[in-house]
Amino acid sequence: MTTKDDSYTREDPGIERVKRIRNPALVRERRTQLLDAALELFVEKGYHRTTIRDICARSGINRASFYDFVQNKDDILRRLLYRMHHPERPESNGEPYDPASLASFEAYLIYLFEFAWTENREVIQLTYRTAGDMARDDLGEVLSHDAALVDRVAKGIDHFYDLKADDDRVALIANVIVFLNAFLPLRGWNLRQFDAAYLAKTLARLVTDMIGTLKTGAGSEAQRRQA
Numbered sequence: 001m002t003t004k005d006d007s008y009t010r011e012d013p014g015i016e017r018v019k020r021i022r023n024p025a026l027v028r029e030r031r032t033q034l035l036d037a038a039l040e041l042f043v044e045k046g047y048h049r050t051t052i053r054d055i056c057a058r059s060g061i062n063r064a065s066f067y068d069f070v071q072n073k074d075d076i077l078r079r080l081l082y083r084m085h086h087p088e089r090p091e092s093n094g095e096p097y098d099p100a101s102l103a104s105f106e107a108y109l110i111y112l113f114e115f116a117w118t119e120n121r122e123v124i125q126l127t128y129r130t131a132g133d134m135a136r137d138d139l140g141e142v143l144s145h146d147a148a149l150v151d152r153v154a155k156g157i158d159h160f161y162d163l164k165a166d167d168d169r170v171a172l173i174a175n176v177i178v179f180l181n182a183f184l185p186l187r188g189w190n191l192r193q194f195d196a197a198y199l200a201k202t203l204a205r206l207v208t209d210m211i212g213t214l215k216t217g218a219g220s221e222a223q224r225r226q227a
Helices: 024-045 052-059 063-069 073-084 105-117 121-133 136-160 168-186 196-212 221-226
Strands: none
Touching: 024 052, 024 063, 024 073, 024 121, 052 063, 052 073, 073 121, 073 136, 105 121, 105 136, 105 168, 105 196, 121 136, 121 168, 136 168, 168 196
16 A cells, blocks of 8 residues: 555655655655555554664665655654555555545445455554654644545535535534544454454444434435435
8 A cells, every 4th residue: 555645745855865766656665665664563562662773674675765765753654644544545546535436335434444454454553552642743633634534434425415514413424434444443352253344344334324314305325326
């Protein structure tokens, strides 16, 4: 999984060298190696006990090249936390999934929840472990990305149902969905008997059934598709 560089809003004054690398695919590949290696180490050893030397050794990228792709260890952490709120389409070069691009809201939820339980699981765990130690600016950035994900989910509900994104009920449901997205990895110790596909499909159906019970002008998503 890669992070689209122009979607990452924090300024990168310390990595001018990256701009001189004319192969964007190489930058993404090497940066992903560093982020994936760092994630493993942050989960194993903790953020503060992990060194840049450790990350280079695990990733196979030498220290001289480290600063070609990331600014420092804090930059790696910020990029990892960005992943939590930006589930990506594999074919999109880092663009987050737009719910409206799928056939149904349930399909979007299945993707979101299954992604949380598999590829995004350790990032979500890392986010909640490190939240208390983050600098105020970094925590504010994480919270802003969280709010953006809630907004994206609310717009998805608006797209598939006769409920507007500014409806208080939609805001509440969108927040519940984002909570469930984090709930799966944080409850992994008690959900080991279920595979990711089953969890995702079951939760997605429960949520869409909940939305369908709300009184709307044109009924549920299923009713709209039949109209």
